[in-house]
Amino acid sequence: MNYYSLNKKAANTTFADAVVRGLAPDKGLYFPESITPLDPSFFETIEDKSNTEIAFEAIKQFILPEIPEDVLKTIVEETLNFDFPVVEINEHISTLELFHGPTMAFKDVGARFMARCLGYFNKTNTNDVTVLVATSGDTGGAVANGFLGVNGVNVVILYPSGKVSDIQEKQLTTLGQNITALEVDGVFDDCQDMVKRAFMDKELTSKMQLTSANSINIARWLPQLFYFMFTYKQLKSKHKDIAFSVPSGNFGNICAGMVAQKLGLPVKHFIASNNANDTVVNYMISQTYNPKPSVQTISNAMDVGNPSNFIRIQELHNNDFDTLKSNLSSYSFSDEETKAALLEIYKEHNYIADPHGAVGYLGAKKYLENNDAHVVFLETAHPTKFLDVVEDVIEKTVPLPSQIKAVMDKEKVSIKASSYEDLKAFLLK
Numbered sequence: 001m002n003y004y005s006l007n008k009k010a011a012n013t014t015f016a017d018a019v020v021r022g023l024a025p026d027k028g029l030y031f032p033e034s035i036t037p038l039d040p041s042f043f044e045t046i047e048d049k050s051n052t053e054i055a056f057e058a059i060k061q062f063i064l065p066e067i068p069e070d071v072l073k074t075i076v077e078e079t080l081n082f083d084f085p086v087v088e089i090n091e092h093i094s095t096l097e098l099f100h101g102p103t104m105a106f107k108d109v110g111a112r113f114m115a116r117c118l119g120y121f122n123k124t125n126t127n128d129v130t131v132l133v134a135t136s137g138d139t140g141g142a143v144a145n146g147f148l149g150v151n152g153v154n155v156v157i158l159y160p161s162g163k164v165s166d167i168q169e170k171q172l173t174t175l176g177q178n179i180t181a182l183e184v185d186g187v188f189d190d191c192q193d194m195v196k197r198a199f200m201d202k203e204l205t206s207k208m209q210l211t212s213a214n215s216i217n218i219a220r221w222l223p224q225l226f227y228f229m230f231t232y233k234q235l236k237s238k239h240k241d242i243a244f245s246v247p248s249g250n251f252g253n254i255c256a257g258m259v260a261q262k263l264g265l266p267v268k269h270f271i272a273s274n275n276a277n278d279t280v281v282n283y284m285i286s287q288t289y290n291p292k293p294s295v296q297t298i299s300n301a302m303d304v305g306n307p308s309n310f311i312r313i314q315e316l317h318n319n320d321f322d323t324l325k326s327n328l329s330s331y332s333f334s335d336e337e338t339k340a341a342l343l344e345i346y347k348e349h350n351y352i353a354d355p356h357g358a359v360g361y362l363g364a365k366k367y368l369e370n371n372d373a374h375v376v377f378l379e380t381a382h383p384t385k386f387l388d389v390v391e392d393v394i395e396k397t398v399p400l401p402s403q404i405k406a407v408m409d410k411e412k413v414s415i416k417a418s419s420y421e422d423l424k425a426f427l428l429k
């Protein structure tokens, strides 16, 4: 499979090259040249397949033969060695728990998958690769964990100082080895802009191979389509019309769900559930894309003012607003509404959500006001990653899982960076 740049000014390229570059030379995001629907029998018999069989069948057209079939199977198996349960909240709403991996956030799948792809390509590539990643909370920890000790790969994580949760900060600043955390004086979008600027900096790129482990990288983005297939497997026999409410920040996850839909997955509708960072909500009303600096919220992983993947979503809908509108609704919710939802989910349904899941729950409820479907909201991270907020709202102590306990007492190590020049100086050193 070859990939083209959505800026249409760079040459098409292979999966390997797109992964190693991260971003195309014209600063565009890579996009697959074709998406061929799977045979309908795949979905008819999905309940008989294991998660790894589903994932392998769904992703192979994007990767083979550059990674051989047996290696890709192993990558998929190693990536997916934890559960993805769907939990019913009520008759009309369920949640897909995406927090059973090592860093307890949905990013684990993409990070582990990409790390293994890069590890494979590095066997024949003698040059070290530097992975730059911007995080508003969860990506950083997942990438640190997924890439720890990968041969020939150095990881530099940029995160907005004081704007990630304590646990998230521990997860991305305490591993050492080939992982370095840069604490940026700014918001997530500043971190993302610094990463994108580094890719265009000829002085840097002439001296080192840079790539990204954000969802702008196809190997981080595409595996997220698995979640939507795993949900269908679990709900197919119970519900006819399934819609997804996806807590959205950089919009990679929901966009991957739309790729699953292009592959033939029956999805009635997508709901992009946002916090106060409502760039896409406004676009869906005004048809004007007006990115703005992100504002800080209690669902911090979604504090993104200029979602990178929205351009891929438009491409998937042939850049046609009416087509997009028939498939996507987008709503925004305040922190107060999010806290009220956390409490409601706990009190009425005996379920402890995290702030991002609570935003997803609100999106599901809003959609159901005027539509019929069974809506699955994605629980993108474990509630204990946002311990202060969750315990304060539900007035209950939440037990800590082993993955969280493991980082609690480790010492944070980070380097302050207040400008692009600081990042560049660090990389050149």
Ligand SMILES: N[C@@H](CCOP(=O)(O)O)C(=O)O
Residues within 6 Å of the ligand: 134, 135, 136, 137, 138, 139, 140, 213, 214, 215, 216, 249, 250, 252, 253, 301, 302, 304, 308
């Ligand atoms: N929500 C992210 C921000 C970056 O998103 P990504 O999926 O493009 O890595 C985070 O938690 O860091």
